[in-house]
Amino acid sequence: MKVLIEWTYRSPKGTETVFKSEEMPAAQALLIANDLEKTGRAKQLVFIDQFDSSWTVKELKGYLKGIEMEPHNIIVYFDGGFNWESKAAGLGCVIYYDQNGKSYRLRKNAAVDGLTSNNEAEYAALHLCLQELEFLGIQRLPVQIIGDSRVVINHLSEEWPVIEQDLYSWADKIEAKMKSLGLQPQYELVSRKANGEADRLAAQALAGIEIIATSEMV
Structure with missing residues (x-):
């Protein structure tokens, strides 16, 4: 904080x-x-x-x-990719946090079907991040959420209204998860280059490369 x-x-x-x-x-x-x-x-x-x-x-x-003993100082990066030919989506999630005086980085990706656009993939990637925060036991804390999706960031920060029904459903799902965990999100829009780590994870998921790893930052 x-x-x-x-x-x-x-x-x-x-x-x-x-x-x-x-x-x-x-x-x-x-x-x-x-x-x-x-x-x-x-x-x-x-x-x-x-x-x-x-x-x-x-x-x-x-x-x-x-x-001190719990994960805190949470920074989340998310990114989603969508292949229009195969209709497959790749999700990328990177979470930085501190715990017990040490700093950690969690990386995870996932390949999913059933989505219809890149914007949906972006929302799904952020939802994946929230699931990981829940697994870490993170509750009632400020969380910095960073992505390169202008649609997702502006929707959730209420800069833009959500008009599309499928995106409205995702926004509602994410806000409900935030509320259930008691998280206090701060959204930041960055360039794709600044979101490179999450972008690579999403691309690797589309290529069939599954990654889940937690490492200590030194």
Whole structure:
């Protein structure tokens, strides 16, 4: 989770003003807040997360301690590919997360039938990612979701309305899964090049190459 620090600075003569930091990882913010408190000039110090919720130092320390043993700092990349001739779809999923002081990367792909377009394949790829988050036991956490599908990202971030019935069904299914897991998604649209890892997994699935692997990041 990323937060910004907000605090009131009081000068030796009693003049006060409010400062806000840039967003940073919660653990880093706690270290900086500790240094600020040592000056004796920082008053009413709070942390504000991406959803405008406020946290005290004690609350943020408790939160970090509580999630240390569980997967957290979740970043999801998804991509779907569709072969118009064979009507086959390939799904790619990459999940980065931290757990027990270490960082991990999960990669998975899948080949599926029964879809009718590339947009459906993109939605199906994101749904695959949510299934993997559920298998990891991830609940009630912020999740950064990154993809190169303008349709999926703009639909789910409510930038565009969902008109097509088949895509509406996928959007509804994904939002229901998000709600059941208590996830707090943040969507980011990137270029296909920036989504290369998930794109390769989708292409490999279409080529009949199945991949599922979790590795520690060093």
